[in-house]
Amino acid sequence: MDESLETLLTLLTAIALFSMGSAYAIYRARLLRRLPSLRWALFVMVILIVALLFANVWVSAQLMFISPYDLNLTGVLLVFAALVAIGFGFFVSRAITEAISELGGAAERIAQGRLDTRLPVEGRDELAQFARTFNAMARSLQELDAQKRQLDQQRRDLIAWASHDLRTPVTSIRAMIEALADGVVSDPASTARYARDMQSEIENLTRLIDNLLELAQLDAGHIHLDKQPTSLRDMVSDTLSGMSARAALAGIALSGAVDDSVDLISAAPDKIQRVLNNLLDNALRYTPRGGTVRIIVERDRDMAHIVVNNHAEGMEMLDVTSAFTRFYRRESSRARSDDGRRGAGLGLAIARGFVEAHGGIIEAQSSPGQGVTITVRLPIEPRERERAAS
Template sequence: MSHETLRRLVIRSSAQWWVASAAVVSLATGVALLLAQVLLHPPAGDLIELGVYLALAGVLAVAGCWAAARWMERRSVLGLRGQAILVALLGSATSIATILILAELMFISGDHDLQVLLAVSTFSAVMSVFLTSWVTSRTLARLFVVTRSIRDLAEGNLEGVTSMRGSDEVAALAEDVNTLARRLAEARAERVALDAERRELTAAISHDLRTPLSTIRAVVDALDDGVVSDAVGMKRYFVTIRRDVDRLNRMIDDLFELAQIDAGALRLQRDRVALREIVGDVVSAMRPRAERAGLTLDLDVTGETRPALLDGDRLERAVSNLLRNALEHTPPGGRVSVSVAESEDHVSLEVADTGEGIEPAVLPHVWTRFYRAERSRMRGDTGSDGAGLGLAITKGIVEAHGGTVGVTSQPDVGTTFTVRIPISE
């Protein structure tokens, strides 16, 4: 909250307080005059004079209370208990002054009655101060609990405030502190998880980048030492270098794409295109790879899918990641089935395989970057970069389109990934 906004709130609160004070003084004076008229039937002149004195006493009491409060705020000489007692004393003084005014106006007959009223008023003043102090002490004790909890929060103790009885403002404040403690605890847990993920990311990047670089270095050293000199051998070495360079390039592209997704800077270049066309192109490009691996790759399009505003390049990458993942985890002789369908408001894609499946304990983590189950760490010669970023990028791209991703799996039976994207007009 800015200083100017706070200043405006203070001014508005002060104005409201003065309006309320004027209303209370007017109401109290009117009620007192009404009772005096009903009970005593004084002359009109006395009634008017009584009203003037009562209104003046009320104004002086309010002004004195305001001046005392301002003085205490600036000097900080009294705490809340002292301020409450001072207000009680001012109220009692106002009551006694009113009695003296009534005696002066001859509304109280005799010194005896005046002395009795003064004694009763003094008793009421003492009781008022005591009860005000008692209530204020109880409130301050509860506020102390909240204050101590806030200090604990500042020191890192996120246990919050114990359950506080009541439904007043202090109880509401305690509940707000509890809510703050819970949110801070959640933020701390997220930060710890993020730090752990960052460490894992650094280790994973180091490992996954070191592997192709080591291969390239070994092949270059072999060529430099003249290990091979025939054209066939050199071509085989150059193919290895090109494959690992492409692998590094894919990994760097994945890291850059993921950084954009995390930063919320992924900008979609939407165009009117049908998802079946994107999926058809990916399947056609992947079919030779599936045949080399001894797999059957099918594509099924249900009905005519309408063109929608999609980023074709991004979605092609997402579909490629899903299909590449299915091919990598399906043994020879297996089947990978891709299906595209459309409903009234969305288009869906399913990539199902008859591969190794995913353990139930692993399934919630498949969208986590750099996460690979132990069975998945054993990569074959399928050209996989093994970085573990593909599914995380797929999820980010689909969600950037306003869609959702899902996965179901049964170990040793197969896995099905599902993508649903709304049709944007």
């Protein structure tokens, strides 16, 4: 091999080893990270690369014994190339670091609670991917925050409504007791009426407290479901016979039909009985005289459908979006009904809790032509499914 070529190879190998060694040392010592900014780190890297190239070419040119004129020309060209590379490096490093500080700024705004902050997504590189992930994270945070605010509001409303509803009967009981104690009311007829009113207020209070406790248990997931094969047919007919006198008194036509394909469901009988009672209680309570209430039970594959419909001329419709919300009731439902009962707006919320605890679904529909329809879908007892299939 030519001697000058051999020298050149040795020298280049030495320079290469030295450069790699120093780059590794810089990396290990995390020297670039000690610079005041990433922009400087990138810029220093460009300068180092240029310096290395410069050294390589300059040493090789000298070893090749080119004429002083060519050497100078090479030098000028190298300086020119170096300046262009450094200028280029300056702007490239600036573009990258600007994008990174934009990310930092956005993260800071999120930390300050401005969850509507979004990053512009430009290009397809890692920074664009990061911006996409960042935006998805900000969206989830915003959704969670909205949910939390809504829950907070609901909790505040719940406390306000519950305390109002608890205070109302207590206030009227206290007023009646004061009237009796002060002798303002003393004739036997008025005393007897006060006693009846107090009894009914105490019943309202007890029912409200029981309902609130039940809802608290449902929320905590502590509801105990003693599931067993239960005859839906029997439950519906028990509920109907229990309510028939009340319907007759209210002048409402009450009827029911259970399809032959439905009988056993896997359920806690007391809870499902409660659901049926709440639905029929509502249907009778909110249907004016002369109206109709009908309960139909049908089967759709593995589910039993319980459909309760009430309908009357000029009846108030149900707001299906709020109906299952706790303490929701229409203004007209707040007044005491003939039997002295005041609706708390918990009946449908409890019904939904029990139906969902059974793996079922409860829905409401309401239109002036059709009245109000509440549909409950409950899973049929597994053995019953086999019986139907065979």
